[in-house]
Amino acid sequence: MQHYDNIIIGAGHNGLVCAAYLAKKGQSVLVLEASDTLGGLAATREFYPGYKVGVAHSLSHFSAQIVSDLNLTAHGYIPGAPMPTIGLDLEGKHVVVTRDGLRGVSKKDLDSYIDYRQLLERFAGMLSPFWLKTMPRIGSKKFADLTTFAQLGLKLRLLGKRDMGEFMRVATLPARDLMDENFDSDLLKAVLSWDGLIGSKMAPRSPNATVLAMLYRMSGEHHGASSIPKDGIESLINALHLVLVNAGGQVRCNAPVTKINVKGDSTGLRATGVELADGEILHARRVISSADPKRTFLQLLGAEHLEIEFTNRINRLRCDGYVAKLHLALDGLAHFSGIDIPDGRMIVAPHMDSIEFAFDDAKYGGSPAQPVMEIVLPSINDSSMAPDGKHVLSAHVMYVPYSLKGGWTAEAKANLQDLTIDTIAQYSPNLRDRIVHAEFLTPEDIESSHHVTGGHWHHTELSMDQMLMMRPTYQAAQYATPIPGLFLCGAGSHPGGGLMGGPGHNAARHVLAAGKGL
Amino acid sequence: MKTDNKTQTSKLDPYAGERLKRSHFHPRQAELNLRDAWSSWNGYKFADYYYDEEYEYFCIRNSCATYDICPMQKYRISGADAHFMLNRMVTRDLNKLKEDRVTYVCWCTDQGRLIDDGTIFKLGSESFMLTCGSPSLAWLRKSALGFERLEITDLSDDLAALSFQGPTTCEVLKKMGLEGIQNLKPFNIMYFDIGGSSHKPLMVSRTGFTGDLGYELWIAPQLALTLWDELYAAGDDYGIQPYGEAATNMARLEAGFIMPGMEFNEALKTVNYQYDQTPFELNLDWLVDFNKPHFNGRSALLEERDRGPKYRLVKLDIAGNKPADESALYADQKCSVEIGYVTSAMWSPVVKANIALAMIDSDYIDGSIWAEIYYGKELRHHSKVVRCVLQNAPFWAPDRARLTPPPAF
Numbered sequence: 001m002q003h004y005d006n007i008i009i010g011a012g013h014n015g016l017v018c019a020a021y022l023a024k025k026g027q028s029v030l031v032l033e034a035s036d037t038l039g040g041l042a043a044t045r046e047f048y049p050g051y052k053v054g055v056a057h058s059l060s061h062f063s064a065q066i067v068s069d070l071n072l073t074a075h076g077y078i079p080g081a082p083m084p085t086i087g088l089d090l091e092g093k094h095v096v097v098t099r100d101g102l103r104g105v106s107k108k109d110l111d112s113y114i115d116y117r118q119l120l121e122r123f124a125g126m127l128s129p130f131w132l133k134t135m136p137r138i139g140s141k142k143f144a145d146l147t148t149f150a151q152l153g154l155k156l157r158l159l160g161k162r163d164m165g166e167f168m169r170v171a172t173l174p175a176r177d178l179m180d181e182n183f184d185s186d187l188l189k190a191v192l193s194w195d196g197l198i199g200s201k202m203a204p205r206s207p208n209a210t211v212l213a214m215l216y217r218m219s220g221e222h223h224g225a226s227s228i229p230k231d232g233i234e235s236l237i238n239a240l241h242l243v244l245v246n247a248g249g250q251v252r253c254n255a256p257v258t259k260i261n262v263k264g265d266s267t268g269l270r271a272t273g274v275e276l277a278d279g280e281i282l283h284a285r286r287v288i289s290s291a292d293p294k295r296t297f298l299q300l301l302g303a304e305h306l307e308i309e310f311t312n313r314i315n316r317l318r319c320d321g322y323v324a325k326l327h328l329a330l331d332g333l334a335h336f337s338g339i340d341i342p343d344g345r346m347i348v349a350p351h352m353d354s355i356e357f358a359f360d361d362a363k364y365g366g367s368p369a370q371p372v373m374e375i376v377l378p379s380i381n382d383s384s385m386a387p388d389g390k391h392v393l394s395a396h397v398m399y400v401p402y403s404l405k406g407g408w409t410a411e412a413k414a415n416l417q418d419l420t421i422d423t424i425a426q427y428s429p430n431l432r433d434r435i436v437h438a439e440f441l442t443p444e445d446i447e448s449s450h451h452v453t454g455g456h457w458h459h460t461e462l463s464m465d466q467m468l469m470m471r472p473t474y475q476a477a478q479y480a481t482p483i484p485g486l487f488l489c490g491a492g493s494h495p496g497g498g499l500m501g502g503p504g505h506n507a508a509r510h511v512l513a514a515g516k517g518l
Numbered sequence: 519m520k521t522d523n524k525t526q527t528s529k530l531d532p533y534a535g536e537r538l539k540r541s542h543f544h545p546r547q548a549e550l551n552l553r554d555a556w557s558s559w560n561g562y563k564f565a566d567y568y569y570d571e572e573y574e575y576f577c578i579r580n581s582c583a584t585y586d587i588c589p590m591q592k593y594r595i596s597g598a599d600a601h602f603m604l605n606r607m608v609t610r611d612l613n614k615l616k617e618d619r620v621t622y623v624c625w626c627t628d629q630g631r632l633i634d635d636g637t638i639f640k641l642g643s644e645s646f647m648l649t650c651g652s653p654s655l656a657w658l659r660k661s662a663l664g665f666e667r668l669e670i671t672d673l674s675d676d677l678a679a680l681s682f683q684g685p686t687t688c689e690v691l692k693k694m695g696l697e698g699i700q701n702l703k704p705f706n707i708m709y710f711d712i713g714g715s716s717h718k719p720l721m722v723s724r725t726g727f728t729g730d731l732g733y734e735l736w737i738a739p740q741l742a743l744t745l746w747d748e749l750y751a752a753g754d755d756y757g758i759q760p761y762g763e764a765a766t767n768m769a770r771l772e773a774g775f776i777m778p779g780m781e782f783n784e785a786l787k788t789v790n791y792q793y794d795q796t797p798f799e800l801n802l803d804w805l806v807d808f809n810k811p812h813f814n815g816r817s818a819l820l821e822e823r824d825r826g827p828k829y830r831l832v833k834l835d836i837a838g839n840k841p842a843d844e845s846a847l848y849a850d851q852k853c854s855v856e857i858g859y860v861t862s863a864m865w866s867p868v869v870k871a872n873i874a875l876a877m878i879d880s881d882y883i884d885g886s887i888w889a890e891i892y893y894g895k896e897l898r899h900h901s902k903v904v905r906c907v908l909q910n911a912p913f914w915a916p917d918r919a920r921l922t923p924p925p926a927f
Contacts, residue, residue, distance in 0.1 A: 263811075264811025264812055265811055266808060266809045266811070267811075268811055268812065268816065268817070268820075269811050269812050298664055302664065303606075303663055303664020303665060304602050304603075304606050304664070304665070304812075305812055306664075307628040307814050307815070308606075308607065308627075308628060308657075308660055308661050308663075308814050309627060309628040309660070310628055311660075311663055311664055312660050312663055315663055315664075482817070
């Protein structure tokens with residue numbers, strides 16, 4: 001009987017990152033993936049013959065530390081150049097945002113942007129070491145925990161009196177206030193607030209973690225600018241896979257885990273392995289789940305093995321996704337008025353109110369009357385995504401509720417797909433003529449195709465009460481769970497979701513440190 | 519003339535919704551409540567005593583007496599997951615509980631703080647009844663999260679229950695026609711016919727809260743008064759008498775049973791940090807089964823077991839005859855080192871001793887213990903400091919409470 005050191009549930013990027021670190025330390029690792037493709041939400045798959053796309057269509061903050069630790073660039077991953085973010089305007093007066101500057105705005109907005117950008121970068125710089133650290137346990141007197149607390153305090157203090165005060169003020173500020181304080185252009189404000197909102201159940205007027213989410217994204221190589229690797233996101237996933245396999249790790253696709261097995265005796269409970277859908281039982285010293293916390297604890301493990309208040313806290317995690325996905329197979333390039341080559345990240349959100357109104361619809365279970373979205377044509381940067389001369393359009397459509405009033409009927413879906421295409425066509429007049437095939441995925445679809453509760457990008461909402469040492473909830477916020485032998489390594493753990501790799505990296509380090517005592 | 523019943527009621531009684539509910543035995547109990555000494559329990563009109571608390575106490579110890587447990591909370595938990603859900607909730611191992619048996623249990627928060635104690639009746643392989651003093655539906659529902667094949671029904675208002683306690687109870691039930699009742703062992707359940715029935719609607723468990731021989735009788739509300747009348751007819755020669763809260767409190771203290779609001783503060787109602795208790799502090803170690811791989815609060819309780827509880831509930835035999843109600847306890851006669859407090863105290867007629875339950879700082883448990891007792895004498899206040907002796911054996915545990923069949927009268 002094969003007995004692994006580690007079984008990892010899910011071959012999303014976090015599962016692979018965690019597995020690669022462990023395998024490189026000489027541990028035996030088996031990664032089990034439910035679907036037929038590696039990468040989870042970042043998996044690239046053919047949605048129409050010859051046309052490929054993934055739920056994640058760009059990178060914004062994949063950890064440079066992980067790229068270097070795992071030597072990913074030697075395994076086929078070539079980071080892409082930062083893409084400009086383009087706020088689309090109906091009259092072609094687009095706003096173009098890059099790290100260094102802006103186009104299409106007043107001199108005043110441009111000057112403000114330079115200061116604003118520098119301030120946020122100082123904040124992001126202060127926070128960046130903490131995304132790759134295990135957060136201290138509340139009430140813990142352990143040296144490592146106290147040190148992290150002390151470092152956080154010191155880093156904050158080192159910002160200087162003025163910046164520290166400003167950080168405390170803006171960290172939980174609604175994006176709207178931050179934008180109104182700094183800028184005049186409505187379109188610019190909408191575009192800049194976007195990165196604090198996308199993927200979450202928050203809009204410009206929501207106080208919470210929108211600024212923190214922006215800073216989290218800014219931890220990446222290009223300070224939060226999106227990019228597409230030279231050979232697509234697939235090349236990142238393939239590089240992780242290659243590192244893992246070279247280090248002796250194994251991956252099995254089409255191997256859905258249905259149960260985390262637990263042994264109980266007078267010494268308590270311990271995870272012993274997993275059971276697959278076909279009844280196969282696999283044994284391991286540790287089970288490390290990159291599945292979301294709700295699925296891991298309530299479906300795979302079972303409440304019976306958990307404590308009552310803990311179970312209820314897990315059940316109350318907010319996991320409803322609010323982003324739908326539109327995929328279009330195009331038989332030629334879609335032209336966007338006023339843009340030569342649409343190779344940037346385009347945002348349809350004329351002003352912050354457009355975002356807010358779409359959110360208002362969604363939060364009461366409605367479908368947005370005027371959807372806001374982020375559009376990328378990944379085939380421009382990576383020609384393997386579509387046949388020669390053809391293209392793929394990928395859009396994240398925001399504020400599409402997981403639970404739609406009346407349910408996601410075929411009609412409701414078709415209507416929203418049409419509305420979304422019409423909305424894009426306002427900026428791209430030849431779009432409709434180019435469409436060969438369209439696919440629209442609601443959060444509900446993403447849930448079932450990718451085995452993610454609520455279809456949520458971050459597995460569970462990235463908000464103050466579910467961040468840092470509360471992510472996903474205390475007693476499971478340090479990658480270890482209340483069940484010995486069971487660990488978390490997915491987006492539901494600190495630092496959170498997005499293609500970043502932090503949870504996988506941190507979990508591996510925690511497992512290795514804990515393993516020294518075993 | 520046809521009138522709306524609701525409107526009619528509210529016209530007659532504008533406080534209708536505020537009034538205490540009437541127990542299924544109320545018509546008979548009201549007649550016997552000679553002193554109109556009513557208070558309330560879980561929203562029911564409930565007797566403190568009926569005639570005289572000491573008389574009722576002596577009935578429990580010397581003949582037989584009934585105590586209305588209709589207001590007690592009763593829940594049916596049934597379905598394929600019922601066993602698993604309950605076994606994870608309580609600290610005892612329910613795998614050891616057989617059908618038609620009852621067991622005393624307690625349950626804790628994740629942090630191992632005591633929420634409540636009660637009894638679980640195993641009525642069938644997938645059917646249980648949980649009884650307890652305070653409403654617990656919210657906790658049961660929380661505990662049920664993640665168990666699909668499960669139904670929880672609040673039976674509190676829909677099941678009449680009467681506790682029947684005292685040395686002559688078995689005799690009276692025999693006389694009432696409950697054939698074979700003498701063979702019912704402690705914590706066992708049997709079913710009987712009553713009032714000419716043929717489907718055995720009366721459930722009898724050999725349980726109680728007095729530490730004496732006794733039974734609890736469970737029946738559908740529509741048969742409650744039939745049960746009462748048959749029982750009181752049979753018990754007439756045996757001095758049957760209803761008793762209230764006051765006599766219960768005396769009997770349970772002699773038996774060493776804990777009461778919420780006295781020995782422990784229910785964890786879910788406790789505001790101040792650790793002003794609630796753990797099973798170890800309450801001397802309920804025997805209820806905590808660490809051979810069970812998992813139950814709520816296990817890891818916190820394991821830590822506490824290894825560290826040793828901060829406090830311990832102890833039984834005290836106190837010098838003199840003045841009850842040590844609410845006394846502070848000290849390690850020295852000068853009262854300079856305070857080490858605990860008395861939770862319940864009484865002069866016990868049956869033990870003929872001045873007894874008390876008390877919480878004591880575990881560090882001082884083996885040293886000398888002194889109680890500062892305040893008492894009144896014809897309007898004047900007096901106080902004295904007296905020595906207390908720790909007692910390990912129960913104050914009161916008569917053989918008849920355990921013997922099957924119980925001694926005949």
